[in-house]
Amino acid sequence: MMKQLAFLNGEVISQNAQGDVYEACLIEGNRISAVGTTEEIRKMLNRDAQIVDLHGKTVLPGLIDAHMHLFLYGNTLIHVNCKDPVISSVAELLERIREIVAEAPAGKIIRAFGFNEVMVEEQRYPTLEELDAISKEHPIIITRTCGHIGVINSAAMKLAGMNEHTPSPHGGTIEKDANGQLTGRLIENAFLQFNQHVTYSEEELYKALEKAQDKLLAYGITSVHDAGGFDADSFRIMQQASKGKQLKLRVYAMIGSLNDCEAFTKTMISSGVVSYTGNEFFTIGPAKLFTDGSSTGPTIATREPYDSDAENYGYLQYTEDELYDIFLPAHVKGYQLTVHAQGDKAIEQYLNVIERLQTEHPRQDHRHRVEHLGVCPPDLQERVRTLRVIPVLNPSFPYEFGESYIHNYGKRTDYMYAAKELIDKEIVVTAGSDAPITTANPFVGMYMAQERVTKKGTPFGQEQRVTLHDAIKMYTINAAYASKEEDIKGSIEVGKLADLAILNTSILDRPAEDLLNVEVEMTILDGEIVYSKQHAGVNA
Known part of the structure; x- marks a missing residue:
């Protein structure tokens, strides 16, 4: 029985x-x-x-976070987390790091996550000198809330073989002051490439996975679409954990990483690992690339300059032809594709590539996605509909970051994470937290999808408010559709x-x-x- x-x-x-x-x-x-x-x-x-x-009381289908970083989220629960409890000043953060360094053996990497210069009393980043004053024997790495910018000390630079003569990479900046001296701040590709040199041990990865799973299950989240970590080993760990019954969540793992994403993606594609293969606990997801930067940095690629800086259009990581050349073999071989695209210029570039691929090599049910779809005006929304691309929005972002969005993008916030207009166009819209970038709590996301106000109560693109029913769909059946699993989960059906x-x-x-x-x-x-x-x- x-x-x-x-x-x-x-x-x-x-x-x-x-x-x-x-x-x-x-x-x-x-x-x-x-x-x-x-x-x-x-x-x-x-x-x-x-x-x-x-x-x-309410029963919901097991909730699905369609975009988060499982191992990075777990690490914020292990290392210094600037958000929980809230660190309100640079001085407070430095003191917390100093306490950890005092008990750590020389050479141990000290990590802090979730820093936001806008939210601290001094309204600035820590400096290289301040971090070196704490220790020159412990590599210290402070990751900004967006995950695209970091501040490091001299010991961390030494690990990565960086110095004042190291050139900034394409799509990134090794920041220097007016005198040509390093500030310790690494932006976009400079930070993402740096992280290749400060990887996590296998023990740390398993511990992070355990911590993340426990927290997510307490939120009612039973499935996640993992958007990659700094360490490509996380992909292997998830597979091994699935086989060893240590994986307590269902994971749809994107083929990508936060450092050297292009090389990792190309390697995985050439190895023959294909989207949608796996089992009910671990499935291979889309091939993923980064096309622009952080919405809060701000470093997203926009068609018009930022409202806060008339000279700034953000970072675009590839030319259209480069993106096409990388994705062509993946599309032809049947992979699902996706990109991190926040700015309208990056979104447009990706949609151009999808249109080219579909024109030359049409696929009936490609289910290609776009992660974030930040600044997406009506003309691009219509192309999303025509090309049948699945948007994975971040409803929670404006709750924490909305004030900076209004400052940097002005009226463009009227169509940031434009859920209502996309749904009205009968586009399958889903949602992810992007944790640890912001809270993994899905009920904050559902609230924001309906209300569209910042944490301070400022209205934010009110035209994009959706119903409770549609908000829940974004975290259940629509998210299951985005991983081609709507036949087995996402709704409570026999x-x-x-x-x-x-x-x-x-x-x-x-x-x-x-x-x-x-x-x-x-x-x-x-x-x-x-x-x-x-x-x-x-x-x-």
Whole structure:
């Protein structure tokens, strides 16, 4: 007799095509076996069935974060995290690093994540001199919140073989002051290439994976689309963890990394690893490249100069022909493609490439994606629709970074992460946190998709607000579509994988701001309770 787990007396938001909401659902083994009324489900139960009385609370399909960096997120939970608890000044950050250095053996790399110069009292970055004053024996690396900029000390530079004579790479800057002296700040490709020299040990990667999984399951997230880490070994670790049953989440792993992404992607493509292959816990995702920079840097590639700097158009990493040449063999061989593209110039370039590929080598169901789709005006939205490209937006970004977006991009924020207009064009829109760039909490993303206000309460592109139903779709069935897994997950329907998130309240017919206080009481993955709070009401 198959093990049964039943959820009764609640609101089961199915996310099926009809948008049905049920009272109850039944799991048998690792699949959804029935949905319906409480009375209907009770009649199907055997004597040993495990029952959860929901008392009117919401059940969602297991949530899917369609763009995050699993290992980097885990590392922010291990190393210094400037966001949690909030570090409010450069002085405070330096003191925290000083405390860690005092207890660390010489040569140990000291890492800090999530720094934002706009959010600290001094409104600036730490300097090379300040970091060297703490230690010249410990490499110190401070990663900005965007992940595209970092500040390092002399010991870290030595590890990477960098000095004042090292030229800045294409698409990046090794910053120097007015006197030609290094500041310690590395921008875009300079920082991404630097990270090739300060990789993580296997022990650190496994520990980061464990920490990240535990946190994500507590958010009701059962699947992630991993957008790559600084270390290509993370790809191997995920496969090994899947085989060894250490992978507690379902992972759709993009073929790409944050350092030397082009070489990694080319190597993987030439090896014959193909998108959509794998199992229900680890699947190969799209071939991915970076085409521009950070929305908060700001270093995104725009068609018009920044409102904050009339000389700045950001960084474009490739010419259109270069991008085409890299992606051509992948497209022809059946890979899903995607790029990091935040600015309208980068988005336009990528869409030009997709159009060329589809014209010369048409594929019926290519499902090519674009990560972020930041500044996307109506003309580019229409091309996204025509080319059937899947946008992976970041609804949470304006909550934390909206004030800087308004400062840097002005009226262009009216169509940043333009969910409403894209949905109105019948485009399949999905969402990712990009954690650790911002919070992994999906309910902040759902709130922002509906409300579009910054943390300070400033309206942000209000025309792009969507309904709760559409916000949930972005984190469930649409995200499953983006990984070509909509037939097995993303909705609560008979025969699909038993991945569920049970909330501590009802979320229907409630103000959107209530989502900011929502907690997950229980997470079900593959039919098993993998996260539970004590008051979840099992066998009630």
